[in-house]
Structure formats: C-alpha cells, structure tokens
Amino acid sequence: MSINWFKYASPATFYPLAGKLIPLFYALAAILTVVGLYISFFVAPTDATQGEAYRIIFIHVPAAWMSMFIYLLMAMWAGLGLVLNTRLSSIMAQALAPTGAMFTFVALITGAFWGKPTWGTWWEWDARMTSELILLFLYIGYMSLTAAIDDVRRADKAGAILALVGAVNVPIIYFSVKWWNTLHQGASVSLTRAPSMAKTMLLGMLIMALAAWMYSIAVALSRARLLMLEREKSTAWAQEVLEQKS
C-alpha cells in the first residue's frame, strides 16, 4: 500500500481536517489546564526554601519551554516551505510565530514575578533571561518582516531565511551571553533549584507543559485556517467555504 504523504499538504484537504482537529485540541488543552492547575495549587507541597511563590514555575517553565521549541518548529516549517515550496509549510510557520512570541513574553513576565520574592529583583542580567529577551526580539523581527512584505511568496521566503539564520544564531547567542555573564559577575544568584523536586511538582509541571502544547496546536491551526482562506480566496474550495459561512 502506498501512502500519499502529501495528501494533507494541500490547503483544500487540510482546511476541513484542521477544522475537525481544533475543537479536540482546545478541549484537551482545557482539561489538562484544569488538572494541571489543580495539582499545582492544591496537591503540590509548599517549597521548603521558596514558600508559595515557587508555584509560578507551573506557568513559567512550560512557557519558557514552548517559547524555544516553537521557534525551532517555526524555523523547521519555514525551511520546509523554502525547500519543498509547499504553501502550507509557510502558512504553518507564520501561524506559529505569534504564539511563540506570546509564550516568550509570558516566560519573561512570570520570571520577573518569580524573581522578585525569591531573589529580591525583577530583572537579573542572567544568561537565560537575556537570551530569552533576545529570542523575543527575534520573534518580533520575523513577524515585522513578514508583515512588511505585501507579496505573500516573497514574505514567506524572506521570513524563512530570517528564521533559519536566527535558529543558527540562537545557540551562539546563548553561549556568548553565558560567557559574558560569567565574566561580569560571579554567581550572585543561582538559578538551579533544590536538586530534587517533589514528584507532584514535576507532574504538575509536565501536565501544564502538555496543556501548553495542546493550546499551541489549537491556536496555530486556527490561525493557519484563516491564513489559508485569506491566501486561497480565489480558489473554488475557498469560495465554497465562504459561501457556506455567509
């Protein structure tokens, strides 16, 4: 049996599929969020050294993970779009960017809220925070570049190059910031938490991370559906969809 790998690479077939999948992923995201928040607020024990303030990691860590992972995913989709010239890949890359930027922003803000009670400062020029901030700049650069180009095909390709150059740069930036940081200041704050985490804490964090995944998929698919309709508005299938809606 031969599998047609590209069946869902066409917007005409992917649009209805995404429409069916979106409610599923939203539902999963909602359930996982409720379960995860319950565990993190009522089940997980109070931290011995940080008190209740540590509970923000249940938002902070998943957001930070997603912010980095989505950038790589976006660069991968953009690269696929560049190589295979598939319309849907570029659409996915563009659909992921705002969600990634949102998670980066959330990670920065919650990091500040966490830092104030535990280290006594909103902001520390620490390697991870600084590179997270630079990641936000990279997302903003990608989004403003694709928004500034009117021609869709050029916007996709130019954005793809920028995303790939950025992806190559991310490790370089991370290590340069890390060395810069160690040169300037000794280890004034240690980011590494107590070595062993309670099992329920880890469980809560993982469930919240899964919830963030489901949410990202759902939102990216919804955005991709809109982008598909917008770009393919002259095709027959898009006309059909639009007629049914009106």
Added chain:
Amino acid sequence: MLTTIIRRDLLLAYRRRSDVLTTLFFFVIVVSLFPLGVGPEMKTLRLIAPGVVWVAALLASMLSLNRLFAADYQDGTLEQMLLAPQPLALIVLGKIVAHWLVSGLPLALMAPVLGMQFDLPPAALGILFLALLLGTPILSLIGAIGAALTLGLRGGGVLLSLLVLPLYIPALIFGAGAVEAYSAGLSPEGHLSLLGALLILTGLAAPWVTAFALRIAME
C-alpha cells in the same frame, strides 16, 4: 571579478564622499555624547568606554547598510548582476568588502582616538582597534543579509535595525569583552579568537545567504 566589484564600489563611494563622512561623524558624535550624559568622571568613563564605542559602531555600520544594495537596485544594476555568469555570492562578497572598507575600517581607525577621550591606556587602545578590525567585517556580513531581505520595502531602515541588531549581539559581547578582559587583568586572547571564529563563520555563510535573499527580493 572580486577586485573589479570592489574597485567599482569604492569608486562610487569616492564620488559620494559625504555619505562616508556622515557615517564616520555619526560614530564620533554618538561616542562623544556619552560623557555628556554620564558625567565627566574618568573612572566611570574608562569602565564604559569599550561598550560605548562598540554600540556606536553597531549603530553607525547599521545606518550605512541601506546603501549596500539600494542604489544598484534602483538603477537596475543589481538585476544585471543576478544575470551575470559569475556566482552571485562572489559579487555579493565583493560588495560587502567594499562596504566594509568604506564604513567599517574608518570606524576601527577612528576608535583609538575616541578611546583617548575616555582615558583608556595605550595597550587597551590597541586591543580596541584589533577587536574592531575583526568585528566590523562581521557587522557588514550579517548586515548584508538584512539589507537584502528588506530591499525595496516600506520603512526598510527601521525594519532593518529590528532584524539585524539582535544578530549583532555576539560580536558586541566578544568585541567589547576583549577590552574589558584586558582592563580586568585577564588575557583578551580568548575573546579575540572567538571574534575571529565568528568572522570566519559569517564570512563563509553570509555571502551565500545574502545572494539567496537577493534572488528572492528580485523575483
């Protein structure tokens, strides 16, 4: 081929000398503004000098990036270059080298003079010069990618800074770090080596990426 492009771009720059001087004076003015803002205490100034010079060099070289392809794009020369039988990456490399000779090298030559304003010791001035000599080509190389991506766009200049400045950060860190390491009594060699490694990496990759971006822009 390479030398032809370099000579042509240098000649064009020579015909429009004021453009080159504007970048250089921008650099001088920005660096001279800092003591006025921070205060004339030599101890503070000595500390911030490498960072100030480097940030000013970043901004100055970014300002001049617009000129890299814009004029050739407007009069159609760029199209001819794309059609030329020679590899586009080589032509791009020639343009980048010429751009660096016109906008990067003067900054590196000027930096020791500005460093004196900040009371840096002579040896630190030498390291500052060396770091800029290694670092400014990186700025031109990475900047060329941004310039090609934003070619002919609305508000290209501001957009260019959004794209390029985050990518400049490693060069800034190692460049300013070399001088700071020396002032702290450490060897600046590590920073300079990393700067050289960055230069090799960008030198190998940036011309190809820029050529690719130019083809996209001209489609």
